[in-house]
Amino acid sequence: MSWVxxxxxxxxxxxxxxxxxxxxxxxxxxxxxxxxxxxxxxxxLAALIGTAALxxxxxxxxxxxxxxxxxxxxxxxxxLPFVVVVVAAALTAALLRLAGVE
Numbered sequence: 001m002s003w004v005x006x007x008x009x010x011x012x013x014x015x016x017x018x019x020x021x022x023x024x025x026x027x028x029x030x031x032x033x034x035x036x037x038x039x040x041x042x043x044x045l046a047a048l049i050g051t052a053a054l055x056x057x058x059x060x061x062x063x064x065x066x067x068x069x070x071x072x073x074x075x076x077x078x079x080l081p082f083v084v085v086v087v088a089a090a091l092t093a094a095l096l097r098l099a100g101v102e
Contacts, residue, residue, distance in 0.1 A: 049069070053066050063096065064094075064097045064101055064102060067092055067093065067096055068090060068092040068096075069089060071088055071092040072085050072086065072088065072089030075088055075089075
């Protein structure tokens with residue numbers, strides 16, 4: 001990537017971040033739009049989690065990784081400490097792979 005492109009992307013990123021506080025008082029957003037933006041953020045996060053848990057590029061990763069993610073999600077839902085959630089999810093995936101389950 002050329003330096004011109006890097007500088008252009010850096011300036012664009014800074015401008016977008018700077019525009020938020022500057023335009024906050026000038027723009028008004030209805031409650032309906034706020035609700036849809038919140039829902040869109042949740043949907044985007046769910047899509048990212050789903051693709052990361054199920055795919056490696058364009059290939060299905062097998063059962064071990066989604067099983068680990070499922071265990072982690074259940075433990076997080078049960079409000080266990082973050083370290084416990086991560087270790088249990090990793091241990092689930094590792095034990096399934098050790099057992100030969102891909």
